[in-house]
Amino acid sequence: MLSLLIVVLDNSILNVAMKTIATPAPTGLGATQGQLEWAINAYTLVFAGLLFTSGLLGDRFGRRRVLLFGLVVFGVGSVLAGLSDSPGQLIAYRALMGVGGAFVMPATLAILMNVFDRDEQPRAIGLWSGGVGLAIAIGPITGGVLLEHFWWGSVFLVNVPIVIVALTAMVLLVPESKDPAPGRMDPLGVLLTVVGLVLLVYGIIEGGRLADFTAPEVLLPVGGGLAVLVAFVFHERRSDHPALDVRYFRKPAFSAAVAAIALVFFALMGVTFFMVFYTQSVRGYTPLQTGLLMLPLAASQLFFSPRARLVVERFGIRATCTGGMLVIAATMTSFLLLDADTPIWILAVLFFLQAAGMSHIMTPATVAVMQSLPPRKAGSGSAVNNIFRQVGGALGVAVLGSLLSTAYRGRIDGELSAVPGLSEGVRHTAGESIEATLALAERLGPAGRALTERADEAFVHAMHITVACSAVIALIGALVVALFLPGRQQARTDSGDSEDSENSGGSGEADGDGTDGTAAPAPTRNHQEADR
DSSP states (O other): OHHHHHHHHHHHHHHHHHHHHHSOTTTSOOOOHHHHHHHHHHHHHHHHHHHHHHHHHHHHHOHHHHHHHHHHHHHHHHHHHHTOOSHHHHHHHHHHHHHHHHHHHHHHHHHHHHHSOTTTHHHHHHHHHHHHHHHHHHHHHHHHHHHHHSOTTHHHHTHHHHHHHHHHHHHHHOOOOOOSOOOSOOHHHHHHHHHHHHHHHHHHHHHHHHTOTTSHHHHHHHHHHHHHHHHHHHHHHHOSSOSSOGGGGGSHHHHHHHHHHHHHHHHHHHHHHHHHHIIIIISOOOHHHHHHHTHHHHHHHHHHGGGHHHHHHHHOHHHHHHHHHHHHHHHHHHGGGOOTTOOHHHHHHHHHHHHHHHHHHHHHHHHHHHTTSOGGGHHHHHHHHHHHHHHHHHHIIIIIHHHHHHHHHHHHHHHHHTSTTOOHHHHHHHTSOHHHHHHHHHHHGGGGHHHHHHHHHHHHHHHHHHHHHHHHHHHHHHHHHHHHSOOHHHHHHHHHHHHHHHHTTOOSOSSTTTTSSOOOOOOOHHHHHHHO
């Protein structure tokens, strides 16, 4: 839980610090909107590319060992990021932190799946998900306090003492676990996943940066990444020692659950990215006040995540996740009520409801993914879960971020053209983001007050367009889970079949569950012992 806390804590702190980092030196680094996105997406790019590899290494060499390595790398990257003196350096060290995070996240969930029995796993995963809520609460508030008393780099250096405590506790308390019969390595499959995921996520990020997803520099990496991932699927189907048995995706409980996770993070990550600018730039709140506004969201997730299993037991996973998606769609739509002077308690209520909806998706979907695989493959399952979460989040930031930027520029360009004495270059730079426009208005003095008002109106307009698209994505997610997640009775049957398979020594790696009418190949004796 402490390892999970440090990774989520860092990203939530960064969201609060974005406005400060965008401020020109010496207060910040003067990062542009594109550089801010890269500070987030450099982490995501490396994180997503290495997730599957780290999950496999954890299953093979020991999940605690991999987790310790990831924490060390994350701590070193945090120190370097805090000492950066340019946006380029910050982006590079954020990528290094992504390497560490990629080795931490799959291992945390994989260890839980091997420590707790099957009946205890839903509660354990609920608490694990609730830890995200704790980090969301601590992150913005901690970031706000640090930014009010120290320079922006302190938001990264605060990770170091937590990493030291986590490393010590891991060595003393956490048991080692690994697959006792991992079989041969699949280096080609591992290489294909790294190349495919990096190309795909890079193309998505470029599309967001250029605000044009039809440009060759977007289509080529996206197309290449998808082609490599298709090659990975064909290779895994033919291999007698696959890195990932892709036949798991034939199970509706598995494939629909990972799709739900991706769609949730697509909708939420884009909203999180621009909400900081709404509270700080439009409403004028400090970073600490912005962090305090996140408390209802964190409290909701802390309360509902461990209890979502009770709703699943009562109504089934399909009804629970569909209801959660509909709540998220409703809260996204309700963001249309927000303008430059809306009572702030409305935003707090929307955050609370949004987190409640998310809790009733993430916990059941994660349980469905992890219980679809045998415990000895927990690292691979956790990696797949996180890959879909990260790709969905990267798409959300890129697509919704570019939509926000395009809508904002379309609304503010006319106002900037009316300001006398501005060169074309200055107008273009001032239209990149609300922070750039407000910086120009401040330089204009009293004459810039009208421009400040127009900038607020333009941002709220762009925000409304973005949240409307997020609501549509959430509705698509509700349709996916309603159609493909198993119903209450089917889920009970599938659970019983899985338990029977484990009790009889089945490895759970083939399709012998009746989904396609084929018999599962006989498990090896080592695999029987491992599952038993």
